Amino acid sequence: MILGSSSMAEKDGRRTAIPLLLLLAVGFAAPLIAVTIFSFMPPRTFSLLQAPTLENYNTIFTGTSYISFLWSVVLAVATVVLLALICYPVAYGLVHVFGRWSTLLLLLFTIPLFVSENIRLYGWVLFFIKNGVLLGTMKSLFGIEMESILFTLGAILLGMVYVYLPFMLFPMTLGIAMVPNDTREAARDLGASRWQVFREVELPLSMPGILIGCLLTFVLAVGAIAEAKILGGQRIIPITHDIEIAFTYSQNWPLGAALAVLLMLLVGVLVIVVLRRFDLDQILGRR
Amino acid sequence: MTPNRPAILTLKALRKDFGAFTAVDGIDLTIAEAEFFTIVGPSGSGKTTLIRMMAGMEAPTSGDILLRQTRINDVPANKRPTCMVFQSLALFPHRSVGENIEFAMKIRGVEPAKRKARALELLRQLSLPASYYAKSVQKCSGGERQRVALARALAYNPEILFFDEPLSAIDYKLRKALEKELKDIHRETGKTFVYITHSLEEAMVMSDRIGVMREGKLVQVGTPNEIYSSPRSKFVSEFMGDVNVIPVKSAGNGYLLAPSLEAKFTAPAGAPQIESGHLVIRPEYVRFLGKADEAANSLSGRLYNEYALGSRIQYQVRVGDQVFVVEKLRQQAYSGKLDDQVLIGWDPQHSILVGEE
Numbered sequence: 001m002i003l004g005s006s007s008m009a010e011k012d013g014r015r016t017a018i019p020l021l022l023l024l025a026v027g028f029a030a031p032l033i034a035v036t037i038f039s040f041m042p043p044r045t046f047s048l049l050q051a052p053t054l055e056n057y058n059t060i061f062t063g064t065s066y067i068s069f070l071w072s073v074v075l076a077v078a079t080v081v082l083l084a085l086i087c088y089p090v091a092y093g094l095v096h097v098f099g100r101w102s103t104l105l106l107l108l109f110t111i112p113l114f115v116s117e118n119i120r121l122y123g124w125v126l127f128f129i130k131n132g133v134l135l136g137t138m139k140s141l142f143g144i145e146m147e148s149i150l151f152t153l154g155a156i157l158l159g160m161v162y163v164y165l166p167f168m169l170f171p172m173t174l175g176i177a178m179v180p181n182d183t184r185e186a187a188r189d190l191g192a193s194r195w196q197v198f199r200e201v202e203l204p205l206s207m208p209g210i211l212i213g214c215l216l217t218f219v220l221a222v223g224a225i226a227e228a229k230i231l232g233g234q235r236i237i238p239i240t241h242d243i244e245i246a247f248t249y250s251q252n253w254p255l256g257a258a259l260a261v262l263l264m265l266l267v268g269v270l271v272i273v274v275l276r277r278f279d280l281d282q283i284l285g286r287r
Numbered sequence: 288m289t290p291n292r293p294a295i296l297t298l299k300a301l302r303k304d305f306g307a308f309t310a311v312d313g314i315d316l317t318i319a320e321a322e323f324f325t326i327v328g329p330s331g332s333g334k335t336t337l338i339r340m341m342a343g344m345e346a347p348t349s350g351d352i353l354l355r356q357t358r359i360n361d362v363p364a365n366k367r368p369t370c371m372v373f374q375s376l377a378l379f380p381h382r383s384v385g386e387n388i389e390f391a392m393k394i395r396g397v398e399p400a401k402r403k404a405r406a407l408e409l410l411r412q413l414s415l416p417a418s419y420y421a422k423s424v425q426k427c428s429g430g431e432r433q434r435v436a437l438a439r440a441l442a443y444n445p446e447i448l449f450f451d452e453p454l455s456a457i458d459y460k461l462r463k464a465l466e467k468e469l470k471d472i473h474r475e476t477g478k479t480f481v482y483i484t485h486s487l488e489e490a491m492v493m494s495d496r497i498g499v500m501r502e503g504k505l506v507q508v509g510t511p512n513e514i515y516s517s518p519r520s521k522f523v524s525e526f527m528g529d530v531n532v533i534p535v536k537s538a539g540n541g542y543l544l545a546p547s548l549e550a551k552f553t554a555p556a557g558a559p560q561i562e563s564g565h566l567v568i569r570p571e572y573v574r575f576l577g578k579a580d581e582a583a584n585s586l587s588g589r590l591y592n593e594y595a596l597g598s599r600i601q602y603q604v605r606v607g608d609q610v611f612v613v614e615k616l617r618q619q620a621y622s623g624k625l626d627d628q629v630l631i632g633w634d635p636q637h638s639i640l641v642g643e644e
Contacts, residue, residue: 182377185344189364189371190391190443200390204381 032264038257046253056258065242065259069266072238075228076221079160080214083168086161087213091172106173109166121159121230125150128231151233159227164220168213175209176202211278219267239263292320294355295479296341296447301350303336310336312503313350318447318481323473325482325490327526328500334483335451337500341481342371342449354446370445374452376436378424384410384435385420391443409438412475430461437469441476450482454489466492487526491515499523520641524567529601529612531568535640537561543640548607552584558640565641570601570614572637575621576630585632586611590625604631 040052043059094102112120127133128150138144149155179202187201188194225240234241239259246256296318303311310333318324328334339345341352343364352359359367370391379387386393388406397405407417413434419427424435433453440448450469454462470493473480484490490497491511498508499522507519518524521532535543535552543552543566552566576585588606600620602613611631615621623629 180375180377182373182375183379185364186371186373186377187379187390189342189344189369190439191365191394192390193365196394200394201379 035257035260038254039261041254041257043254044252056254057262059255060258060262065239068237068239068242069262071228071236072222072224072240072263073266075156075160075224075236075238076218078157079164079221079224080168080218082157082161083165083217084210084214087165087168087172088210091169091176091209094169094173095176109169113166117163118226118230120163121226124155124159124162124231128155150231151235153232153236156227156232156236159231160221160224163224163227164217167220168217171209171213171216172206173209175206175212178209179205207278211274215271215274219271222263222267292322294318295320295322296481297351297353297356298341299351299353301337301340301352302348303333303340303345304348309503311340311347314503314505316498316505316508318479321477321479323470323480323482323493323495324498325484325494325496326498326500326505327484327487327490329485329526332500333503334485334500338371338449338451338481338483341447342369343367344371368445369447369449370440370443371449371451372436372440372453374455376432376453378432378436378439380425382424383420384415384422384424384427387424387435388438388442390439405442406438409441412441413438413472429457430465433457433465437472441472445478447479447481450480452483452485455484462489463492469493487514488528491527499526516639518567518639518641521565521567521643524565524639524641529570529614531570531573531611533566533568533609534563535566536563548586548609550586552638553635554640555635555638559642561640561642564643567639567641568633568637570612571599572633573611573613573631574633575613575623576632578630584635584638585630587628587630590621590623590627590629592625593621604629606631 034048037048037052039056040054041048041050041056042053043055094105098105125132128135128148130148130150131139132148135146135148138146149158183201183205184197187197192200223240225238225244228234228236228238228241240263243256243259243263246252246259294317296316298314298316301311301314301316302309312333314337326334326337336345340347343359343362343366347360354368379390382390385403385406388409389397389402392402392405403420407420410417410419415431415434415438419431419435424432427435436453454465457465466489469480473493482490482493487497487499491514494511496508496510497514498505499514500506501522507514507523509517514523515527518527524530525532533545533552534547535545537554537560538544538551541554541556543554544550545552545566554566586606588604588611591603591605591610593603594601595617596614599614599616602615602621604611604613613621613631621629
């Protein structure tokens with residue numbers, strides 16, 4: 001490969017990249033720019049061609065939207081932590097323990113993705129609702145009366161963990177599978193106990209997969225809305241819900257746009273900070 | 288060179304089955320203290336499984352492994368006073384050279400200052416600059432990584448060091464240099480080295496003794512000289528590079544009949560009495576004969592080609608369907624032309640008679 005700055009190959013490369021760049025500009029950048037501009041338009045207007053104002057941001061910072069922001073972040077962080085704790089052992093098992101059953105298990109984890117998220121969540125509602133699958137069975141078979149956990153924080157978290165599990169599990173499984181067997185054996189051969197092999201070799205070397213799983217599930221979970229609506233019975237209002245209300249019921253597009261911009265900023269900054277802090281190449285010693 | 292020292296590692300009827308496949312098929316072997324022992328065999332001969340059992344990474348199906356008369360079959364790898372240098376080297380890519388070398392000491396809880404001092408000492412011993420201490424292992428060259436892997440193993444201070452073909456991915460020139468270096472390190476440290484390779488040439492350079500492995504069995508164990516000059520089978524003789532092998536039958540009275548060449552040879556003195564087998568002649572023992580010479584063992588053939596091998600020249604002589612390899616020192620090169628009819632021969636005492644195997 002020629003490393004010069006203006007080789008023929010590089011010029012050809014730029015030219016052939018034009019269609020993709022156009023597609024990205026129209027399909028990805030344009031909506032983002034439109035939303036950003038909308039956030040500076042006067043409230044309750046529907047045109048992009050007015051004098052910009054900071055009124056929407058002022059409304060947000062003086063109002064109570066921060067509560068929704070906090071709920072979204074708290075729920076997302078809790079989901080990521082729970083998923084990391086649940087998925088690591090499962091991923092480890094898929095790579096090292098379950099052997100030929102791993103493919104079947106991975107398939108079982110994948111199949112729910114083919115069913116709409118809302119339908120799956122309503123399934124949980126039927127399972128947990130008073131006189132539903134769980135409580136009804138307990139009552140008629142054992143005569144035990146129990147409170148439903150439906151419409152509680154616990155139910156929302158359960159729904160989020162359930163829905164986003166594959167997005168943590170798959171990158172983690174790949175991350176653990178990337179750890180060469182030789183390095184594990186070498187560490188053991190050099191006197192390390194199983195726990196020391198895990199702490200000194202397996203965990204750091206599978207860190208890229210863990211981090212990517214955490215980032216992916218965080219970004220998805222912070223944008224979650226259906227779990228709080230369906231399983232939480234709107235007892236908790238995440239920021240996504242506020243945005244939806246602004247764009248629909250209240251017909252206040254500029255306010256909704258401002259909330260969306262702030263959410264994007266929050267997620268964007270966090271992703272950049274995490275990727276800076278944990279340089280994936282550095283973890284693997286490639287730099 | 289054969290060490291007359293006490294045994295450090297003893298294998299008794301060691302066997303390993305993987306399902307219906309037998310990788311190691313009943314091996315008895317004693318390795319002496321401070322010996323450089325090499326196991327040679329083609330791929331699939333079971334040598335890697337054998338060394339993995341000795342190192343504690345594979346459990347034997349049956350048989351015993353004794354370390355100084357103590358049975359260690361059930362001792363896990365991390366509790367054995369042995370250490371392995373892997374074919375892939377298995378360095379920790381997320382750690383620096385220094386951290387790699389210090390790994391075993393860190394596990395043992397040696398304090399950081401002492402660890403570093405020992406790591407620097409090992410870097411010096413393996414002729415790596417002290418500045419490499421903080422270098423990423425990913426940035427080291429192939430030869431440097433070999434040295435780091437060896438330093439990491441030596442830092443464990445094992446009684447036996449195992450090597451699983453660590454030089455197989457290294458280019459020829461560097462491999463030759465590292466082979467000699469490894470032999471020097473063996474002398475300096477006085478530890479027992481058990482080495483695995485598929486190259487008998489590599490084994491010859493370094494080893495005190497060599498064990499040749501085939502299909503899970505040790506077919507011959509001996510010093511490099513014994514393996515070279517008295518191979519016990521066609522398999523062992525052919526393993527040592529180019530060799531001339533002629534299928535023969537006993538013709539009685541110390542004579543051998545080669546049906547494929549329609550020729551009769553004198554058997555080497557003291558050769559075993561066998562009905563049929565192979566006559567092995569090393570290329571350097573085959574001579575070009577003049578018309579006046581009358582050797583008992585002579586064949587007429589066509590000089591087909593010649594190859595310059597540095598200090599030696601190799602000739603290919605075709606006798607009927609069989610190709611003979613003849614090697615001469617450069618100073619004693621054959622002066623004729625290609626396609627000449629030539630007469631080749633050898634002294635019976637330079638030929639080796641082996642059985643069918």
